[in-house]
Amino acid sequence: MKTAKEESSQVSSVTSAPQAEPAALPGADGAPVVELRGVSKTYPGGDVAAVDNMDLNIQEGEFFSILGSSGSGKTTTLRMIAGFEQPTKGNVLLDGIDATGVPPYRRDVNTVFQNYALFPHMKVEANVAYPLKMAGTPKGEIKPRVAEALERVSMTGFEKRLPHQLSGGQRQRVALARALIGRPRLLLLDEPLGALDLKLRENMLLVLKHLQREVGITFIYVTHDQGEALAMSDRLAVMNGGYVEQLASPTEIYDRPATSFVAGFIGKSNLLECSCTSGDKAQAGTMPLVLGEAPGEEKFTLSIRPETIVVGEDSRGLPNHYEAVVGDVLFLGHEREVMVDCGDQRLVVRAGQQIYSPGDPIEFGWSPDKAVIVKATGSWQQQQQSQDA
Amino acid sequence: MAAAATVARRLEPITALPRRLPSPIKKFLIVSPALLWILVLVILPNVFLISYSLWKNELGSVAHVWNFHNYSELFASNVFTTLLKRTLLIALVSTTCATLIAYPLAYVVVTKFGRYKTLAAIMIIIPLWVSYLMRIFAWKIILGEHGVLNGFLESVGLISKPSTAFIYSTTTVIIALTYIAIPYVFLSAYTSLDRVPKHYYEASADCGASAWRTFRHVIWPLTRPGVAVGFAIGFVLTFGDYVTPAQVGGLSGTMLGSIVLQSFGTADNWPQGAAIGVTIIAAGLLVLALVSLFTRLEAEID
Amino acid sequence: MAAAGSVRMRRRRRESKAVKYLIVGIVGLFVIAVYIFLYAPMIITALFSVNDSKIQTLPLVGFTTKWFSALFNDEPMKQAILYSLKVAAVAVSVSACVGLAFALMIDRLRIRGKAVFQALLAAPLVAPGLVLGISLLVNFHTAKIEPGFFTIVAGHVSFITPLIMFIVLQRLKTADPTLEQASMDCGAGPLRTFWHVTLPGVRVALIAGCLLGFTLSMDEIASTFFLAGTQPTLPVYVWGLLRFGFTPEVNAAFTLIAGGSLTLIGIAGLLLFISGRRNRLPEEKKASRWRRRGAGRPSAAAEREIGPGSVAPGV
Incomplete structure (x- = not known):
């Protein structure tokens, strides 16, 4: 653990550039929403670490991006935070509590998948209601909350559609509604705009940014698109080959690249x-x-x-x-x-x-x-x- | 901070999660029922079959004496060797015929039928699911002495009295088994042909190859393993058949399977039947091995 | 290049016009002939089952349903049909559960020797019925289990299970693994994820597999012959009829079985077709399969993030 600490201090020394600290820090104990301590991940059969000795602190209410090309380990990082993968070394802390080994369904974290992952056999409303159903929310409460969530992403009126009857952008919005309806502490977005065309992507960028400000949830946004990352984030981490090359605010990263x-x-x-x-x-x-x-x-x-x-x-x-x-x-x-x-x-x-x-x-x-x-x-x-x- | 409280609540039980079983043991526990299943339904039956073939038959009961007596007796007997050769011949000829019909058919279906190719393929495979006995028996109706073919030929005037040439011969068995094997070979050939992306054809044509040369240099090398597998399956199935010879084979169409049936039935000589059964399995495995040896594919189509 | 190319093409086209028609004709005839070859026996059996004559030859005499009514008055035949239905129902139910479990296991677990495992499971499906029959016979004989209902069901289960397994496995392979992750992400545990997401995903394939397995079980003769005790299944009973004198009643029985089988196959095919359609969302076909490979089998880190959008535009 000692080495991890040392490293994290070094990381901050490298990246302690003046930056707009996110405004809404939790009053409680100040623990970061997500903390990675010396996290490494090597896939079975793979000899190279997908993520290598990574340290990361993400604060409450932050819009945090992880930017990198294919194979840089950004999605792996995200999947470890979501709980789909377990780190081979190091710890993932959520709200200061060690969540290593905790299955995804016990984490107050929701994910928007790149291909949306809407359940094809369920109507839009059933898809959006799913997290509430799983949490045991009373039936009477589910309906208004589904309506509210769909309204937030301007998808009112599509309740009875099946996913394959929606366009890519619409599916994207439904996926967002599903991820947000449980009011998670943390929303993970895995290249959410990757499958959309340019026009829609720009539109969705605005929607996302607006949503984040509105609901005040911490967003972790994984993308390979530097434009998206620069435009949206409070801070971003640039990853390459399993390492964080630089972690700073967008302007800092653009004006003073570290590597x-x-x-x-x-x-x-x-x-x-x-x-x-x-x-x-x-x-x-x-x-x-x-x-x-x-x-x-x-x-x-x-x-x-x-x-x-x-x-x-x-x-x-x-x-x-x-x-x-x-x-x-x-x-x-x-x-x-x-x-x-x-x-x-x-x-x-x-x-x-x-x-x-x-x-x-x-x-x-x-x-x-x-x-x-x-x-x-x-x-x-x-x-x-x-x-x- | 209501939200923070939720997280804490949700996270609390987690820290107290029981340590999971080490993954190799866990995996073994999950897999073990399947291993048991395979043991009981696949491995043990064959082990017992082999042991039976090494035991001795004494007046209908089995003496647990281990030797190769059954085999040496079988291979010394003229009847058996003749039958073995005939069975081999019948299986090889009928499977070859089936391949010669099924592969070109699959090629035509894949390349020329466009969006109807799946339907056309399903139409060929459907007979697999219709009663085996019925399909064989139908050949008896067609080829029998008073059968459809004779009736037709007679009414046309080609022959004056019903001919017995069509039924109860080696040829009859070959026709019926070809008929049985076609869907199997087709299924395998079709699957491998269908996996060849369309742009391979286009790329080859673009390079100036004719349809035949495209086939010869691109399509055939890529689909040969699939055809070989189909051939092997067809061979194994026809080699071990006893229903067809019993229905349409007569005496000259008897195959190995027929004596197995006898050994386990009227003759009540299980060890002998088991020995022939093992011979059939061995022949099947041999063909599978040969086929996989000669059709190693260098590249996977992805 | 254009000039040379067009000259060559023109010459070729002129040469081959007649030949081309000839080839198309021959190919067409060949295809039609094969289909006739495949279906004639079944059609002929059906025709003779309503032909008003005891002798099976052309020309057809006239229409009758007496063979069918004879069939329904034949008490042992009815017994055999009921017995076969019972065998098929039990065998398919068992196979469905086991086949689904095996399919999930093979798809999910990273175990060595998976191919060997599959091949061994599939062996009863591709082995000749004769071999399956006698090997199971000696197996049960050694275990002191008398041939009867249990042995028949066991025999049928041994080849219907891999059939259902492979059909479900096919579906699982094209299924989107992120759906289950999404379900867990939404707070559903493994059991509820299975019930709400995994099972609906393979439901259609499972039903189709069951239908196909059912027809196989109803028709199976080669191995059942050895495993049936004193009470025959329908094909075994018919086999006996064929040996001890033949009546066109058998044609009627065959026609009924075939009709039943074809109906079940039709339903199964339709189900598989529809599910294949529905599970393929319009815009993502090739693309999503790329992504799946990365997400589903995390073997190489570099493979993970290959997606259609990974090539960044405008960088």
Whole structure:
């Protein structure tokens, strides 16, 4: 347990950036709604841990997202909180009480599944009433509560339909109603919008956000879509290969990515392998760089967001100013993305509405404080482990 | 904080949950009834059958003396070896015929019948569920001396008096057993053909292959195991049959199964019957083994 | 490329037009011939069961129901029918419970040697009736159980159980495992989840399996012949009739059995078809099966989160 404690303090030291603390902390004992302590999960037959030594605190009323690509362990984390999987190591605490080994039906936690998991043989009302029925709610109470829950997700009038008679978005709403009707402390959403098309997804994002504010329930939202995660969350954890790469507020994660993985996964980023020459001067290949602060190490990676790079004559006064040649141009609708070849480095910059063709000369630059030094992917965790050992 | 109270209440009994049984023991406890079931209905019957085949028959009662006497006697007897060869021949020929009919049929049904393919397939499998005895007996009506075929040929004028050529011969048994085996082979062939995604055909055609070459190089290699399994099942079933020879076989259509029936019935020589039964099982297993050996599939269709 | 391709195609089409029709004709004839081959025996039996003649030959003489009425006045035949129904009812009830339990076990438990287990269970279903009959006969003989009702039922149960098991297993494999998780998530324990979610999910497959098993039990002769004691089931009784002189009454009996079987199969097929339809929600077909593989069999971590939406748009 000691090592877990140490680690969690390290995690917070890495992530203790200023952030909007969720307003509604419980007055009771202040224990987080969900706490993971050194949780690892290895599936039988698998040799790699799906989740590796994870620590997490989620506060009351928070909208917390777990963001990661396929196989990053985000769904496994969620399933351990829900109780569908048991951690091979470590503990899952709900409201400060150790819930490891507690079956899902004894947890005051509800899940919205990616494929909704509506019972196909039950009508909408029976589906929504199911949790109440299982909790032994008196019959007279069930009906009004079902009506209320359906109204909350604007599905009044669909009570008598079977799931297969509903559209994807409607099924999604029913699943939400079913998950919320028992007024759980915690709602888990497993890629709830993954199966919807873009238009519906945007609509449902608003519905979800609104609902969360209205009911005040803690949401844990698992997604691979960075847009969703950034838009919805109070805090988010970026996962990769079973590790949490960074845990912070959306703005923090976007502006100050901790690792090169986060920098590349969230939005676009130019990652430059640099070596320090002297003080705050460095060299990336043949490109000389001026840094905002002296780097701690000899070799490091620098992340520069394309939108922080100034293109054209405005860039002339900046400490980092370069003249280069346009490689390729991608037309993205609202703007143009230009690949520039500067020495032996290739960077992506945003050219706005300016028109460039391959081969054109281009000048660009950035102010040193816009470039962030990021740790190499995974090494951050590995360092921690070696420190523990 | 009413909500917090609920959580606590709901969580309380949990901490006091009894430790679960270690999972290997628990699994074994769950599985054990099934193991018992298999033991009583599958393994023990075969063990006893084999032991019976190694015991000795003494005037209708069984002496518990262990030896291979029954087998050596059987394989020394001309009647048995002739029957064994005939049974092998009948089973192989009828299953081969059934395969030659069922596989092309399955191919046509899968590729050409579109949305009606399931219906067409079910129509072929339905006879499996209609009384075996009835289907065999119907062949007696058709092929018998005063049967439908003779009546038809006579009324057409091809023959002047009823011919006995159609019934009670090896050929009759082969026809009837082919008839019996078709649905089995079809079922297996159809399942494997139906699992080949449609875009394989398209991809092959796109690469310039004709329908025949698509079949030869893509479809056949992928479905061969399914056909082989169907063939094996058909063989096993026809090899051990006694109902068909008894109904339409006559003397020249007698098969191994017929003597098993005798051994357990009128002859009252269980050890001998058991020995033949074991021979039948062995032949079936042998064919299954050969089939699985020659049809290893390198790739799974997913 | 276009020019060369079109030239080649045109030549081929011109060549093959007549051949194509010929092939279509031959294939069509072949298919029709097989269907006739498969159904002629049954149709002929049915025809002769209403033919007003003791001799089974063409041409048909005239319509009669006397064979059917003779059948219903035949006391031993009625006994045999009742006995067969009793055997089938008991055998199917037992098989349904056991088959469902086995199917759930195979689908849920991660055990080694599952394939061997299935193969052993399926053995009585694919073994020739003769082998099943004599092996069970010596088995029960060794256990000092006389052939009779129990042995017949045991024999039938041994092959109907795997039949029902495989039909239910098929359904379970395409079923959505998240449904049960959702049920537990909603606060239902394992028993209530089974009753409210799992059982309704396989109900139709179970019923269909029972119907198919019932017809199998009613028709089985090869193994029953060995296992029946003094009281014959219907097929065993008819077999006896066939040996000791034959009357067209047998045709009537066959026609009745076949009619009954076909009705049951029809219902079973319809049920399976409908359930197959209903359980496939329109938009998720391939997609949900991908997801299921990840969610249902947590063998590899990397497999878990593969979903149709995993490829993030607009990143």
